[in-house]
Structure formats: C-alpha cells, structure tokens
Amino acid sequence: MEPFERQLVVLAPRLRRHARGLTGDAMLADDLVQDTLERALRYRWRFRLRPGALWGDGADGLLPWLLTLMHRLRLNHLRKSDVVTAMDTLPEVVAHTADLGLRRDLLQALGQLPEPQRAVLLLVSLEQFSYAEAARVLDVPIGTVMSRLARAREHMRRLLDGGADGAAATTSLQRVK
Template identity: 70%
Template structure:
C-alpha cells in the first residue's frame, strides 16, 4: 500500500464521523464515505497536482480535499433526492456529556438545522476547521461561513432551550401583517 492509500485509510474514521453528522443515518453515511474514498482513489492525480499550491501538503490538505468531495457528493445527492427523511439514529461520536438524553437532544436539534447551517456547524465545531478552511470546503465566502455558523448556533440554542422561534424569524410576512404592516410594491 502506498502513502496516499495509507493516508486515506487513516482519515476514514474522521470522514465517517463527519458523514454520520451530515446524514444522521449510518447506512447513508457509509455510502457517502465509500463514494468519497472511491472518487479520491480514482482522481488521486488531482490531489497531487493541487497539493503544493492550493490544498497544502500532507494529511491536512488531503482531509480538506476529501471533505470538499464529500460535501459536493452530499449536495448532489440532496438535490437529486425527491424526499429527504431523517432518523433518530445517533452518530458514533464519543460524547463529553455523560447524560444520554442530552446527546439525543443535541442530535435531534442538529438534524433540524437547514443543510447549509448543519454543514458549517459540523465542519467548524466537529472537524475543528478554521473559517477559511470551511469556506474552501463549501466553496462559499468566509463571511457566509461566519453568518451561517452564527445562525446555526442561535438556532441550536433555541432548540435546546425549547424557546419557540420568533414570529419574524419563522414567517416575516405573517409577522408584518400581524403588526399592521403591508408590503407595497
């Protein structure tokens, strides 16, 4: 086994952990990891071309490259899917909290986040990527990563506290009508 293959094997648990957080389902996560690793092996020459300039050297650059592929595969699959289902299965991530109920609440709250916010939350919070690295993985500006992360954290806080969403946040048009405001063109 050559060095590239060894690095892929070493990064597979991190990829699986990230995929479980994205999908919320063990079978879908395993499929996503397999598709990502298969594509990485097929296009390893692209990583080697980019290794010195854009992606950096070593395992960090390889991880970013793999997470980018995984994210793009997930987005493509998400766009193709007619129906998205969520399950109550939990990722195999060791929990710092000893209470299993809290872990379940966190997983459910994470599953309720919009896909874009969940991806940013997992990249920055779970994978410990910097904002710039997460922006590269998601192919969005750094400011977009920061704003999505801020909204995701606020949404998670509200979901964990059981606080209902503000009327203006949930439906701005209904909130405007309730306050006596009307939209004028």
C-alpha cells in the same frame, strides 16, 4: 500501499464521523464515505500536496480535499433525490460525558438544522476548521460561512432552550471561534 492510500485509511474514521453528522443515518453515511473514497482514488491525480506540506489537516492537506469531495457528493445526492428526509436514527457517536440525555438532545437538534447550516457547524465545531478552510471546502464565501454558523448556533440555542421562551433552559452553548 502508497502514501496516498495509507492516508485514506488513516482519515476514514474522521470522514465517517463527519458523514454521520451530515446525514444522520449510519447507512447513508457509510455510502457517502465509500463514494468519497472511491472518487478520491479515481481522481487522486487532482490532489497535489504542496512541497513541504504535510498530509494532515492543514489547508493544503488531504482532509480538506476529501471533505470537499464529500460535501459535493452529498449535494449531488440531495439534488438527485430532491427529498428532505427527517433524522429518524441518531448517529452513534461515542459519548465523552455521562449525560446521555444532553447527547441525545444535541443530536436531535443537529438533525433539525438545515443542511447548509449543519455542514458549516460540523466543519467549524467538530472538525475545527477555520472559516477560510470551511469556505474552501464548501465553495462559498467566508461571509456565508460566518452567517450560516451564526444562524446554526442560534437555531441550536433555541432548540436546546426548549423554544423561544427559554423557560426550559438547562444548557448553554459556548462560542467556539
């Protein structure tokens, strides 16, 4: 197996986690990951690892390139279907906390975010991408990433606080970057 193919196998779980966060549906996420990996294999000649760069997560790494492919495939799918689907099933993410209610609330709130805000929030918060890397993956200006992230965080805060009144506030979000 070539180094490129080995790296695809290594990065597949991260791609699946990201796709589940984007789509909110296990089957759609699996399809998106499969389409992403197929496209990566078909167009592997377009990916160029700069001399001295590692395969990993950096700006020159394979993961940002794969996430760019994934986001473009997702946008193409949304344009074709032209249908906004509600998040009926929650992604099965391993919980690291004992509070499953909070996990459920977070996933439901994430599912209610508009697609562009959810994509930015996942890239910056979950994947730990810098604003510049997220902008490159989504092919938008850095200012757009920053404004979408601010709106996503505020939207999540309102949803988790139980609405605009904040009377049911039981949790607070922390600024990541």
